[in-house]
Amino acid sequence: MNDKILEWAVKIQSIAQAGLTYGHDSYDRERYEQLRHIAAEMVVERADIPVDTVKDLFCNESGYQTPKIDTRAAIFQGGKILLVHEKNGTWSLPGGWCDVDQSVASNVIKEVKEETGLDVTADKLIAVQDWRLHNVRNYAYGVIKLFVLCRKTGGSFVENVETTEIGYFGREKLPDNLATEKTTAEQIQMCFDAYYNENWKTQFD
Incomplete structure (x- = not known):
């Protein structure tokens, strides 16, 4: 695209x-x-x-056209990052479109619960990115992606309509079949950088 x-x-x-x-x-x-x-x-x-x-x-909307907001969660355990396995066989950070009645933080928490069954807190904004500069695009409109560092507080995986499993991956052992319209290897590496840097400053385009 x-x-x-x-x-x-x-x-x-x-x-x-x-x-x-x-x-x-x-x-x-x-x-x-x-x-x-x-x-x-x-x-x-x-x-x-x-x-x-x-x-x-x-061509289905009215009003002044604005980008859609996509939120993604970076959750770490034992130095590895959590990815969800989509129904189509690809892997991505958990997340999705921001609902109109949700804030960025509450939407991240909600999406993680729906896709993984885990309870998390939203602790730090890692980056705000224009997906045209970073992702393989498959929508004919703008998307702003927000990456949030989260911390697991409980829960366990429950299979759902969107994902079949979750997995934790090391920095050097990411799966090849990433859903690059949602999450690229570079974006995951950025999340690792934010996790290991206590003085991380939010990145933005």
């Missing part, structure tokens, strides 16, 4: 969405709808997905 055409499509869709929100002239609104349709067709051209599906996923 790292494609200049897709980047342009995202920008055009964002402009069109803002125009539809704040524009009052019916002729202008018609042009913004046309721009939105063009943006969707650009995505179809690159992703080979039916245009109606693209519109449902890509």
Whole structure:
């Protein structure tokens, strides 16, 4: 998905969405709808997905377009970091989209509980990253990723609709099949750095 055409499509869709929100002239609104349709067709051209599906996923919001927030938890035990095994066979840090009624800290705690069965505290913000600069992208909109250092206080793994198991991995023995749209090896190494550095300063793009 790292494609200049897709980047342009995202920008055009964002402009069109803002125009539809704040524009009052019916002729202008018609042009913004046309721009939105063009943006969707650009995505179809690159992703080979039916245009109606693209519109449902890509052109389904109203209001000024802003990035989505994704929270990820870094949990350590015995010098190893916890990863969750996704249903599709890949591994990632536990986490997910931040719900509208949650703070960053409470969302991290909630996601960890849902995906691992563990109880944790959210202790330190490791980094705030624009995923366009760090991850393999598979969404046609912006994502801001927040990594939080957490501490396990209890609980045990319970299989759920998202994950099949959890595992603790050493710095030099990370699994090859990472879900790189969610977690890259570099991001995990950053979490190790934060864990071992008492004076860690939050990283941000």
